[in-house]
Amino acid sequence: MQTSTVTPAARGALAALSLATLLPALGASIANIGVPAIAASLQAPFKQVQWVVLAYLLAVTALSVNAGRLGDRLGRRRLLLAGIALFAVASLLCALATSLPLLVAARIVQGAGAAVMLALAMAMAAGAVSRQRAGSAMGLLGSMSALGTTLGPALGGLLLARYGWPSLFLVNLPLAALALLLAWRYLPEDRQAPSVQPxxxxxxxxxxxxxxxxxxxxxxxxxxxxxxxxxxxxxxxxxxxxxxxxxxxxxxxxxxxxxxxxxxxxxxxxxxxxxxxxxxxxxxxxxxxxxxxxxxxxxxxxxxxxxxxxxxxxxxxxxxxxxxxxxxxxxxxxxxxxxxxxxxxxxxxxxxxxxxxxxxxxxxxxxxxxxxxxxxxxxxxxxxxxxxxxxxxxxxxxxxxxxxxxxxx
The missing domain is CATH 1.20.1250.20 (MFS general substrate transporter like domains)
Structure with missing residues (x-):
């Protein structure tokens, strides 16, 4: 985009990338409130149930850099779509888990999807708007990340009280579906960009x-x-x-x-x-x-x-x-x-x-x-x-x- 005007396509792309930023933050913050209920339901000690939180954070931390590199090499759009889908499938597996090891394993996979979304959403936002509006795009993603962190405990408490701990993970499915749809519709096809520099x-x-x-x-x-x-x-x-x-x-x-x-x-x-x-x-x-x-x-x-x-x-x-x-x-x-x-x-x-x-x-x-x-x-x-x-x-x-x-x- 050569001008500072934000086109409808760019707005759709930013909406997709905003959801791809919100979901990882929500996935991190909403699980904390469910730890006591998960411990009681799966009959596991509190120290072991803490891995439901830690496994996700460790996966995001360990895989973020490699996720970004893969996006640069294989194409950011296709990898972001795969990351959103992976996050959604892992969220469903979390909700269906019948034991703590299965839940922790699903959270690791969910963290892998989150790592892809976090790395590629920011990279793609920088190219979705003109240089004159790059700061606004970065600020929007920052707001969405903070919104996910803020929304997690409040939304999680309401869902937990009414539907039980699996709902803390099922709530990701409609949001991920919307993110996937918007990303498929509005994100531009991958193009190889040379990066050779003096x-x-x-x-x-x-x-x-x-x-x-x-x-x-x-x-x-x-x-x-x-x-x-x-x-x-x-x-x-x-x-x-x-x-x-x-x-x-x-x-x-x-x-x-x-x-x-x-x-x-x-x-x-x-x-x-x-x-x-x-x-x-x-x-x-x-x-x-x-x-x-x-x-x-x-x-x-x-x-x-x-x-x-x-x-x-x-x-x-x-x-x-x-x-x-x-x-x-x-x-x-x-x-x-x-x-x-x-x-x-x-x-x-x-x-x-x-x-x-x-x-x-x-x-x-x-x-x-x-x-x-x-x-x-x-x-x-x-x-x-x-x-x-x-x-x-x-x-x-x-x-x-x-x-x-x-x-x-």
Missing amino acids: AHLALRIESALAAGLLASALVSTVMMTTLVVGPFYLARGLQLGSTTSGLVLALGPLAAALCGVPAGRLVDRHGAQRMLKAGLLCAVLACLALALLPASLSVAAYALPLVLLTAGYALFQAANNTAMMMGVAAGRRGSVAGAMSLSRNLGLVAGASVMAGLFALAAGGDVTTAPGEAVARGMHAAFAVAAVVLLAALAIARRGGQPHKMTLP
Whole structure:
């Protein structure tokens, strides 16, 4: 597409790619709420049932890069169609599983389909619109991912109460069918795109990609910190009930869902590098506010920086994704998108392990039994370190240059 106008075909393609982004996020978030019911139904210990969640995440993490490379070599459209179909079939197998090993095996297959969708949806979105609207496309996919994360617990709770745990997987079938239909109808046929580049350009691109991927991993580490620290601080530090805590925690994904598209438009208007820095600065200020937050303040004093942090993340993500996708030749976008998915997942793992350990250490040990003052102290320490991590991401991103402005052969 040579103009900045979005054609009906492009809208249909973006709708298909949006669903292909929503489904993996929904598949990850909706299963968590069903773990206790699955344990009771299949008569399995809780520690073993946790593999229903872990198997999916590990499959996505392990296969994302290879899925992107396969798309570049074999054709993204046909592989994306196969990934959506695989995800749907695996979802049905999950619902029909009569034992925990069968369910875990089906979740691995489902994660393989999700890895394909995550890697190729972003790569194909970059080519579905003009360069002038690339940021909007990236922002839309970011909103859909956040929407899937937000929708999972709420929709899962309703389905679980009425239809039982198999419905948590059956709900994917109509969405996958719609995604498959739209992708078949609107995504363009695969075309071989040459990706040969002069050596000096290739070196600059690899340096810029490395910076973008590392920055993405660091920012994802901080975002996972909010999910690790938040429940304990709200419950023990502010003495909130589970319902109120859940509503406060939902503000983050909700803010990301609402900010994704506006963030993408800002990227289109003001440039990826400028908005990338603005997003990171917003996130740094939010983490500093949380690190210095007096324990005596109300829940609003925690919620407002949380929303600012998530909005900054949405702006960073739209800008960083746009810079990396538009900074490489079309024939390499699948591989790069797979690497981006891997970097985010590694950041989430680091947040769940390293930052969680730091939080517990600063709180004096077991945060499930620590007094409110100790949990607040741990929260302050975790977000102080998070601010430093984000400053490091900002420094790395600034040194990475501006790959989206380069003209590639």
